[in-house]
Each structure stands twice: as C-alpha cells, then as structure tokens.
Amino acid sequence: MGMAELERTALYQLHLDLGAKMVPFAGYDMPVQYPMGVMKEHLHTRAHAGLFDVSHMGQVILRPKSGNLADAALALESLVPVDIAGLKEGRQRYAMFTNDDGGILDDLMVANRGDHLFVVVNAACKAADIAHMRKHLGDRCDIEEITDRALLALQGPSAEAVMAEIAPQTAAMRFMDAAAFPSKFGELWVSRSGYSGEDGFEVSVANEQAAALARVLLEMEGVAPIGLGARDSLRLEAGLCLYGSDLDETTSPVEADLTWAIQKVRRTGGEREGRFPGAARILSELETGPKRLRIGLLPEGRAPMRAGTDLFAGETDEKPVGQITSGAFGPLIERPMSMGYVEANHGVTGTRLWGEVRGKRLPATVSDMPFRPATYKR
Amino acid sequence: MRYTEEHEWLRVEDDLVVVGISEHASTQLGDVVFVDLPEPGTEVAKDDEVVVIESVKAASDILAPLDGEIVEVNETLADNPGLVNDDPTGDAWFFKMKVEDLSALDELMDEAAYKKFIG
CATH class of the missing domain: 2.40.30.110 (Aminomethyltransferase beta-barrel domains)
Structure with a gap:
C-alpha cells in the first residue's frame, strides 16, 4: 500500500504538531513515537499518564433486531468461546473470534451497553471481522461500524485524576466497567480498560471533538502523548498478546494461555457448552492440555x-x-x-x-x- | 573526525582508529538497549559486520570501516548501552582498530561533507 492511500485518524494533525514520527500501520498513518522517544514514553506512562491514539481500531455496535439484548449476546456467542449472555450491563469483557479449526481470527473487547453490544476490534482485522459478523449475525443483529468517532486511551497512575476533570463520574468506575458520560466534548463512551497493564481508560469521542479533547488532556499535569512503539513494549511487559504476532489463525485460545477468557458456562458440562467455531479442538485442549x-x-x-x-x-x-x-x-x-x-x-x-x-x-x-x-x- | 556513508565516525588516537556512530545515526536508532561487541584481536575486512546494536526498535549492524585488527573494545557499553544515545561521538566509541595505512581515512568524508550527506 502506498503512502498516499494511508488513512488518517482525527488526531493526524495533532500528531504532526507534536513532532511525531509517523509510520504506516494497518493501513493508517500512525505515530510510532514522539520526540520523547520510546523508552521515556514507556516509563512516563508507568509513572504518570500516557495518551494514545487508537482510533485505527474498529468500533462496532451490535443491536438485536428483536430489541432484546440477550438475542444479540447469544448470537455473538456463536462466534466466540466467551460468556457474553452473562455479561452484565455496564461491563466489558475480553473475547476472541475463533475459526472452525479452533484458531483465533482476532481478539476483541465486548461491552454490554444496555440496548446494544459495543465491540472494539484490531485495526488490521476490522474489515474481515465486520464481514464475519455481518455474515453470521446479520439475521439477528444490526451491525454498525462506527466511523465518525475517534478512540483515545489514557493509561497510567495519573489517568483517574485526569479523566475526572473531563467526566467526574469516571473516577467511580472499576476495571472493565463501560458507560457513556456527557462532557464538554459531547458524549464520551468510556471503559476503564486499556492495553498497557496500567489503570486507565479508553474513550470514544466524536471525530470533530477528538483533537480538542486530546489537546486538553495533554495540557494536564503528567499527561504525555505516547506512540505505537511504547504501546508495544508496554503491552509486552504486561504479558498481553498482540494479534498477528502472538496470536493468529493457527493458535487456539488454550495454546495462547487465554483459558481465563473461556468461562465455565461455555466449557464441557456448562449450560451453554460449545457451539462456537472450533469448539471440538478448544474443548478437547481444555481437557487434555495443548x-x-x-x-x-x-x-x-x-x-x-x-x-x-x-x-x-x-x-x-x-x-x-x-x-x-x-x-x-x-x-x-x-x-x-x-x-x-x-x-x-x-x-x-x-x-x-x-x-x-x-x-x-x-x-x-x-x-x-x-x-x-x-x-x-x- | 572522518565519516562513512554507514554513519560511522573515525578518529585517530595514538595511531589507532577509534570508531563510533554519528549523532544522526544514534537519533535514528532510538534508545539503544544492547551492544554486541567483537573480541579484541579479531581481524576484520572492510564491510564485515563487527558490532550489533539493539535499540528499542530493531537490531542494526555496524560494519568495519577499513581492513584491520580490532585491538580494543569499549566494555562500558555492555553495562551502559544508553551511552550510545547520550554521548555518541565521545565516550560511546565501539572499538579501536589497527590499520595498515592511516591515509585510507583521507578518502572518507570530513565533517562538512558528512553534514551535506545527511542533508
């Protein structure tokens, strides 16, 4: 793919203004580092707070055609070995799309937002993931790719205090809570999560408000912009998998040591045992080891x-x-x-x-x- | 100080050629986390890979700028690889080599030519 065809996030100009070194990543022109450099950006995030542009990731809403969220949850369970029906409103969970051979097509986050499921998928897989969901869930769910919102991650020990300045209610959230809050920057869809091993938030914000929000966050005490370079070293130090490197279509969730993400209810003997792609291999590996x-x-x-x-x-x-x-x-x-x-x-x-x-x-x-x-x- | 197109600098001290990398190269590499140095006594030919620098981004090779023998390596870099970023043209030299003919350095770029080379 040539440079001219690279997509830009709503924060593109901000990255340039901050002196970022831009690189092609999953079809997007993204900041790999800022003048601070990868090592200092990593340590800054662990000591204070880092702001990441993760707008390249896919944001998708699944709405049950029946109006009953349980139908969307059960539909999604046909593609993941994860308990989605048991996910409470306002909570988020890690999951993975599996294929018929029990390999992983992508890993994702799923939040129960009351009348819909909010799904965040990897940038490199998002087109395939959305096609996959449309094909298999399209009869039961309306599947809407959200392209008019950016996604920011604010990670690190200062994240809570900083985020409270934007939306005070976020301070009461626990790890993997997900909710929408009003703000000066329009409605924010916030989850207390991230991929750095730090406490923090992921914040979905309308594209036209994203740069303003990012600039306000960056002006606050302790917040620095962090590129993809440090995002990678942070997630590795936290033991978290990167799809395409540590997970792919041949690795099963059991081989990947992600069995904690497969709840009892989906395992052999569980109430909604199996009935996800590759269940034969995955359930057998759970019994006998990979x-x-x-x-x-x-x-x-x-x-x-x-x-x-x-x-x-x-x-x-x-x-x-x-x-x-x-x-x-x-x-x-x-x-x-x-x-x-x-x-x-x-x-x-x-x-x-x-x-x-x-x-x-x-x-x-x-x-x-x-x-x-x-x-x-x- | 003389420079190669591989962004190494060379200077002569006590008839030995001291080799390191330029400020420009160290900035491009990013934070250096490991330097793999050769054994003193190694005979090298020009363009042999003699040093590997691991930065937070990737591994890069440093090539022998001339034919000769490595006579001393900078052991400080084993414990403090970050020196390559902090003082690339001073304390963070990689090795000293003995060469047949010091006049070979005259064919390399001087400071002004190197500045032009990196634009």
Missing part, C-alpha cells in the same frame, strides 16, 4: 530475543522446541523480555531454554507473565 503453549521468557543476558528467534531445549540441540513471537527490551523491568510458543512440556516456569541469536545460543528462563504486575483498579 501441544504447545504460550510462555513468557526472560533472557539471562542483555541481548533482546526478538520475534522469529528459535528456541531449543539444549545448548547444542538440533531441533527447536519453539519460537519467540514478541521480544523487546522492557524499560521498567530493565531487561529484555519475550513471549513465544514452546512444546508444552518445555513450558514450565523456571525451565531454562536457549534462544539462537545471530548464530549464538543464549540462555533464557521460562517466566510467569506479566513481567510487571498490572495496576488495574478492580
């Missing part, structure tokens, strides 16, 4: 082990037992960190593995994630 498993890995030295690095059980073994899918330097933990997949018997915490970096075998230890504990307000 062949391979997503793990965290801490290299012993300072050399980062990046995506694509082969992992070996022994320093001289010929056959790899897995591969790294994300790897970077963790600015807060001050050491390199990776996640990847290994044959399940090599995935036990504390196991020493060897990553091949530029022809050299370097040791790394299988580690629990997150590498840095989350600070969600539960």
